Amino acid sequence: MEALGIDIGGTKIRAGVISAEGRLVCTAQVPTRASEGPGAVLEQVGTVGQQVLTQCLRSVCGVGVASAGRIDSNTGAVLFSTDAFKDWQGTPIKAELARTFRLPVAILNDVNAAAVGEQWLGAAQGIQRAVVVALGTGVGGALIEGGRVASGAHFAAGEIGHMAYRAGDRLCGCGQRGCFEPYVASAALAADYSRSVGRNCAGEEVLAAYRTGEPAARVAVEEWLRALATLLYSIQNGFDPERVILAGGIVDNAADYWPLLMELLDAQSVKVDVHQAQLGSAAPLYGAARLALNLCDPERRRDTISE
Numbered sequence: 053m054e055a056l057g058i059d060i061g062g063t064k065i066r067a068g069v070i071s072a073e074g075r076l077v078c079t080a081q082v083p084t085r086a087s088e089g090p091g092a093v094l095e096q097v098g099t100v101g102q103q104v105l106t107q108c109l110r111s112v113c114g115v116g117v118a119s120a121g122r123i124d125s126n127t128g129a130v131l132f133s134t135d136a137f138k139d140w141q142g143t144p145i146k147a148e149l150a151r152t153f154r155l156p157v158a159i160l161n162d163v164n165a166a167a168v169g170e171q172w173l174g175a176a177q178g179i180q181r182a183v184v185v186a187l188g189t190g191v192g193g194a195l196i197e198g199g200r201v202a203s204g205a206h207f208a209a210g211e212i213g214h215m216a217y218r219a220g221d222r223l224c225g226c227g228q229r230g231c232f233e234p235y236v237a238s239a240a241l242a243a244d245y246s247r248s249v250g251r252n253c254a255g256e257e258v259l260a261a262y263r264t265g266e267p268a269a270r271v272a273v274e275e276w277l278r279a280l281a282t283l284l285y286s287i288q289n290g291f292d293p294e295r296v297i298l299a300g301g302i303v304d305n306a307a308d309y310w311p312l313l314m315e316l317l318d319a320q321s322v323k324v325d326v327h328q329a330q331l332g333s334a335a336p337l338y339g340a341a342r343l344a345l346n347l348c349d350p351e352r353r354r355d356t357i358s359e
Protein backbone atom coordinates (compact mmCIF):
# COMPACT_ATOMS: atom_id res chain seq x y z
CA MET A 53 0.00 0.00 0.00
CA GLU A 54 1.27 3.47 -0.91
CA ALA A 55 0.04 7.01 -0.34
CA LEU A 56 0.76 10.45 -1.71
CA GLY A 57 2.13 12.89 0.87
CA ILE A 58 2.13 16.62 0.18
CA ASP A 59 3.82 19.32 2.27
CA ILE A 60 2.65 22.86 1.51
CA GLY A 61 5.40 25.12 2.85
CA GLY A 62 5.88 28.87 2.58
CA THR A 63 8.28 28.73 -0.37
CA LYS A 64 7.92 25.24 -1.84
CA ILE A 65 5.43 22.40 -2.11
CA ARG A 66 6.91 18.93 -1.87
CA ALA A 67 5.09 15.76 -2.88
CA GLY A 68 6.18 12.16 -2.40
CA VAL A 69 4.85 8.64 -2.82
CA ILE A 70 5.52 6.80 0.44
CA SER A 71 4.96 3.14 1.18
CA ALA A 72 3.28 1.67 4.28
CA GLU A 73 6.78 0.67 5.43
CA GLY A 74 7.88 4.32 5.32
CA ARG A 75 9.91 4.18 2.12
CA LEU A 76 9.98 7.32 -0.01
CA VAL A 77 9.45 5.91 -3.52
CA CYS A 78 9.81 9.16 -5.41
CA THR A 79 9.46 12.86 -4.80
CA ALA A 80 9.16 16.21 -6.58
CA GLN A 81 8.77 19.85 -5.63
CA VAL A 82 7.49 23.12 -7.07
CA PRO A 83 7.38 26.75 -5.84
CA THR A 84 4.34 27.49 -3.62
CA ARG A 85 3.28 30.83 -5.19
CA ALA A 86 1.84 31.72 -1.77
CA SER A 87 1.54 35.42 -2.62
CA GLU A 88 -0.78 34.67 -5.58
CA GLY A 89 -3.67 33.36 -3.49
CA PRO A 90 -5.22 29.94 -2.80
CA GLY A 91 -6.13 29.18 -6.44
CA ALA A 92 -2.47 29.36 -7.49
CA VAL A 93 -1.28 27.30 -4.49
CA LEU A 94 -3.84 24.53 -5.06
CA GLU A 95 -2.98 24.47 -8.75
CA GLN A 96 0.67 23.93 -7.79
CA VAL A 97 -0.36 21.12 -5.42
CA GLY A 98 -2.28 19.42 -8.24
CA THR A 99 0.67 19.83 -10.62
CA VAL A 100 3.33 18.43 -8.29
CA GLY A 101 1.04 15.62 -7.09
CA GLN A 102 0.28 14.45 -10.64
CA GLN A 103 3.94 14.86 -11.59
CA VAL A 104 5.10 12.54 -8.84
CA LEU A 105 2.40 9.93 -9.57
CA THR A 106 3.31 9.92 -13.26
CA GLN A 107 7.03 9.80 -12.52
CA CYS A 108 6.56 6.87 -10.12
CA LEU A 109 4.04 5.07 -12.34
CA ARG A 110 2.05 4.50 -9.17
CA SER A 111 -1.54 4.55 -8.07
CA VAL A 112 -2.00 5.46 -4.42
CA CYS A 113 -4.81 4.77 -1.94
CA GLY A 114 -5.09 8.31 -0.57
CA VAL A 115 -3.58 11.77 -0.21
CA GLY A 116 -2.21 13.26 3.00
CA VAL A 117 -1.54 16.98 3.24
CA ALA A 118 0.58 18.99 5.67
CA SER A 119 -0.22 22.66 5.43
CA ALA A 120 0.94 25.88 7.04
CA GLY A 121 -1.74 27.58 9.13
CA ARG A 122 -4.27 26.38 11.68
CA ILE A 123 -6.22 23.60 10.03
CA ASP A 124 -9.60 22.11 10.92
CA SER A 125 -8.68 18.49 10.28
CA ASN A 126 -12.38 17.48 10.17
CA THR A 127 -13.60 19.91 7.51
CA GLY A 128 -10.12 20.22 5.99
CA ALA A 129 -10.33 24.02 5.80
CA VAL A 130 -7.83 26.65 6.92
CA LEU A 131 -9.02 28.33 10.15
CA PHE A 132 -6.19 30.83 10.45
CA SER A 133 -3.09 31.73 8.53
CA THR A 134 -0.44 34.44 8.58
CA ASP A 135 -0.02 36.95 5.73
CA ALA A 136 2.72 34.77 4.21
CA PHE A 137 -0.12 32.95 2.40
CA LYS A 138 -2.42 35.41 0.68
CA ASP A 139 -6.11 34.75 1.50
CA TRP A 140 -5.30 31.21 2.72
CA GLN A 141 -7.76 31.51 5.62
CA GLY A 142 -11.04 29.77 4.76
CA THR A 143 -9.56 27.73 1.88
CA PRO A 144 -11.33 24.31 1.78
CA ILE A 145 -8.11 22.41 1.00
CA LYS A 146 -9.49 18.93 1.61
CA ALA A 147 -12.57 19.35 -0.59
CA GLU A 148 -10.58 20.97 -3.40
CA LEU A 149 -7.89 18.29 -3.43
CA ALA A 150 -10.41 15.45 -3.17
CA ARG A 151 -11.83 16.83 -6.45
CA THR A 152 -8.39 17.20 -7.99
CA PHE A 153 -7.08 13.72 -7.14
CA ARG A 154 -10.41 11.81 -6.86
CA LEU A 155 -9.06 10.13 -3.74
CA PRO A 156 -9.69 10.37 0.01
CA VAL A 157 -7.74 13.28 1.52
CA ALA A 158 -6.53 13.81 5.09
CA ILE A 159 -4.99 17.06 6.30
CA LEU A 160 -3.10 18.43 9.31
CA ASN A 161 -1.16 21.53 10.22
CA ASP A 162 2.49 21.09 9.17
CA VAL A 163 4.02 20.92 12.65
CA ASN A 164 1.41 18.39 13.74
CA ALA A 165 2.17 16.41 10.59
CA ALA A 166 5.90 16.57 11.43
CA ALA A 167 5.05 15.12 14.85
CA VAL A 168 3.16 12.26 13.17
CA GLY A 169 6.21 11.67 10.96
CA GLU A 170 8.63 11.69 13.91
CA GLN A 171 6.38 9.32 15.76
CA TRP A 172 6.15 6.95 12.83
CA LEU A 173 9.80 6.89 11.75
CA GLY A 174 11.83 9.35 13.84
CA ALA A 175 12.65 10.58 17.32
CA ALA A 176 9.22 9.93 18.85
CA GLN A 177 8.92 6.25 17.91
CA GLY A 178 7.41 4.29 20.77
CA ILE A 179 6.90 7.46 22.85
CA GLN A 180 3.38 7.95 24.21
CA ARG A 181 3.73 11.54 25.47
CA ALA A 182 5.96 13.93 23.56
CA VAL A 183 6.13 17.60 22.63
CA VAL A 184 7.65 18.64 19.30
CA VAL A 185 9.12 22.15 19.19
CA ALA A 186 9.90 23.46 15.70
CA LEU A 187 12.31 26.41 15.60
CA GLY A 188 12.29 28.46 12.40
CA THR A 189 10.96 31.84 11.35
CA GLY A 190 8.41 31.23 14.09
CA VAL A 191 8.05 28.60 16.79
CA GLY A 192 5.63 25.76 16.09
CA GLY A 193 4.65 22.98 18.41
CA ALA A 194 2.73 19.72 18.56
CA LEU A 195 1.59 17.56 21.45
CA ILE A 196 1.56 13.78 21.29
CA GLU A 197 -0.64 12.29 23.97
CA GLY A 198 -1.33 8.59 24.20
CA GLY A 199 0.60 8.11 20.94
CA ARG A 200 -1.68 10.46 18.98
CA VAL A 201 -1.43 14.12 18.04
CA ALA A 202 -3.71 16.21 20.27
CA SER A 203 -5.70 18.74 18.25
CA GLY A 204 -7.22 20.73 21.14
CA ALA A 205 -10.77 22.10 21.28
CA HIS A 206 -10.17 24.52 18.38
CA PHE A 207 -7.33 22.79 16.46
CA ALA A 208 -4.87 25.11 18.21
CA ALA A 209 -3.20 22.76 20.70
CA GLY A 210 0.59 22.87 20.74
CA GLU A 211 0.95 26.60 19.99
CA ILE A 212 3.73 26.70 22.55
CA GLY A 213 5.53 29.57 20.78
CA HIS A 214 2.71 31.82 21.98
CA MET A 215 2.91 30.91 25.64
CA ALA A 216 4.08 33.95 27.65
CA TYR A 217 7.76 34.51 28.34
CA ARG A 218 8.09 38.24 29.05
CA ALA A 219 4.55 39.64 29.03
CA GLY A 220 4.30 43.06 27.40
CA ASP A 221 7.84 42.97 25.95
CA ARG A 222 8.80 42.01 22.34
CA LEU A 223 6.13 42.07 19.66
CA CYS A 224 5.25 38.58 18.36
CA GLY A 225 4.07 37.62 14.88
CA CYS A 226 0.66 36.84 16.43
CA GLY A 227 0.18 40.51 17.45
CA GLN A 228 0.67 39.93 21.19
CA ARG A 229 3.72 41.03 23.18
CA GLY A 230 6.02 38.79 25.18
CA CYS A 231 5.36 35.34 23.68
CA PHE A 232 8.29 32.90 23.56
CA GLU A 233 8.43 33.05 19.75
CA PRO A 234 10.29 36.39 19.33
CA TYR A 235 13.01 35.10 21.69
CA VAL A 236 13.25 31.40 20.81
CA ALA A 237 12.74 31.26 17.00
CA SER A 238 15.94 30.82 15.00
CA ALA A 239 14.92 34.08 13.31
CA ALA A 240 15.07 35.75 16.76
CA LEU A 241 18.63 34.54 17.30
CA ALA A 242 19.60 35.83 13.86
CA ALA A 243 17.88 39.19 14.48
CA ASP A 244 19.55 39.70 17.88
CA TYR A 245 22.99 38.96 16.50
CA SER A 246 22.39 41.05 13.35
CA ARG A 247 21.48 44.02 15.55
CA SER A 248 24.64 43.75 17.61
CA VAL A 249 27.01 43.43 14.63
CA GLY A 250 25.15 45.88 12.36
CA ARG A 251 24.53 43.60 9.38
CA ASN A 252 21.98 40.95 8.41
CA CYS A 253 22.97 37.40 9.35
CA ALA A 254 21.15 34.05 9.19
CA GLY A 255 20.96 31.70 12.19
CA GLU A 256 23.62 29.42 10.72
CA GLU A 257 26.05 32.36 10.48
CA VAL A 258 25.53 33.11 14.17
CA LEU A 259 26.38 29.51 15.03
CA ALA A 260 29.48 29.65 12.80
CA ALA A 261 30.63 32.78 14.65
CA TYR A 262 29.78 31.11 17.97
CA ARG A 263 32.04 28.19 17.04
CA THR A 264 34.96 30.60 16.66
CA GLY A 265 34.21 32.06 20.09
CA GLU A 266 33.21 35.50 18.81
CA PRO A 267 31.92 37.50 21.84
CA ALA A 268 28.79 39.00 20.19
CA ALA A 269 27.75 35.55 18.94
CA ARG A 270 28.34 34.08 22.37
CA VAL A 271 26.06 36.70 23.99
CA ALA A 272 23.31 36.15 21.39
CA VAL A 273 23.45 32.33 21.60
CA GLU A 274 23.44 32.36 25.41
CA GLU A 275 20.42 34.67 25.53
CA TRP A 276 18.63 32.49 22.97
CA LEU A 277 19.41 29.29 24.88
CA ARG A 278 18.26 30.85 28.15
CA ALA A 279 14.87 31.55 26.56
CA LEU A 280 14.76 28.05 25.04
CA ALA A 281 15.61 26.47 28.41
CA THR A 282 12.80 28.45 30.04
CA LEU A 283 10.40 27.26 27.32
CA LEU A 284 11.45 23.66 28.02
CA TYR A 285 10.95 24.29 31.75
CA SER A 286 7.39 25.51 31.03
CA ILE A 287 6.74 22.53 28.74
CA GLN A 288 7.90 20.12 31.43
CA ASN A 289 5.58 21.71 33.98
CA GLY A 290 2.63 22.16 31.65
CA PHE A 291 2.65 18.87 29.77
CA ASP A 292 4.91 16.43 31.64
CA PRO A 293 6.12 14.68 28.44
CA GLU A 294 8.45 11.69 28.30
CA ARG A 295 10.42 13.44 25.60
CA VAL A 296 10.72 16.84 23.93
CA ILE A 297 11.86 16.83 20.31
CA LEU A 298 13.56 19.92 18.92
CA ALA A 299 13.20 20.39 15.16
CA GLY A 300 14.24 22.98 12.58
CA GLY A 301 17.35 23.82 10.57
CA ILE A 302 19.07 25.40 13.57
CA VAL A 303 18.83 22.08 15.43
CA ASP A 304 20.88 20.32 12.71
CA ASN A 305 23.94 22.15 14.10
CA ALA A 306 23.04 21.53 17.71
CA ALA A 307 26.38 19.90 18.62
CA ASP A 308 27.88 23.39 19.02
CA TYR A 309 25.48 24.56 21.69
CA TRP A 310 24.00 21.31 23.06
CA PRO A 311 26.33 21.10 26.12
CA LEU A 312 25.40 24.66 27.15
CA LEU A 313 21.69 23.94 26.65
CA MET A 314 22.01 20.87 28.88
CA GLU A 315 23.80 22.99 31.51
CA LEU A 316 21.03 25.60 31.46
CA LEU A 317 18.35 22.89 31.72
CA ASP A 318 20.16 21.39 34.66
CA ALA A 319 20.29 24.79 36.37
CA GLN A 320 16.47 25.02 36.02
CA SER A 321 16.01 21.42 37.19
CA VAL A 322 14.51 20.41 33.85
CA LYS A 323 14.64 16.63 33.81
CA VAL A 324 12.74 15.98 30.59
CA ASP A 325 14.54 14.00 27.92
CA VAL A 326 15.39 16.43 25.05
CA HIS A 327 16.17 14.95 21.62
CA GLN A 328 16.91 16.28 18.15
CA ALA A 329 14.34 15.48 15.45
CA GLN A 330 15.47 12.75 13.04
CA LEU A 331 13.56 13.34 9.83
CA GLY A 332 14.63 16.94 9.23
CA SER A 333 12.60 18.93 6.71
CA ALA A 334 10.97 15.72 5.37
CA ALA A 335 9.05 15.11 8.63
CA PRO A 336 5.78 16.79 7.50
CA LEU A 337 5.86 14.85 4.21
CA TYR A 338 6.18 11.50 6.01
CA GLY A 339 3.51 12.53 8.54
CA ALA A 340 1.13 13.55 5.74
CA ALA A 341 1.62 10.18 4.03
CA ARG A 342 1.01 8.36 7.33
CA LEU A 343 -2.31 10.19 7.69
CA ALA A 344 -3.34 9.06 4.22
CA LEU A 345 -2.23 5.47 4.91
CA ASN A 346 -4.38 5.55 8.06
CA LEU A 347 -7.33 6.68 5.93
CA CYS A 348 -6.74 3.75 3.57
CA ASP A 349 -6.72 1.29 6.47
CA PRO A 350 -10.03 1.59 8.36
CA GLU A 351 -8.59 -0.11 11.44
CA ARG A 352 -6.10 2.73 11.82
CA ARG A 353 -8.43 5.53 10.79
CA ARG A 354 -8.75 6.98 14.28
CA ASP A 355 -5.15 6.26 15.13
CA THR A 356 -3.53 9.59 14.51
CA ILE A 357 -5.56 12.49 15.80
CA SER A 358 -7.14 12.43 19.24
CA GLU A 359 -10.61 13.93 19.28
Ligand SMILES: [Zn+2]
Nearest residue numbers: 214224226231
Ligand atom coordinates in the same frame (compact mmCIF):
# COMPACT_ATOMS: atom_id res chain seq x y z
ZN1 LIG B 1 2.69 35.10 19.87
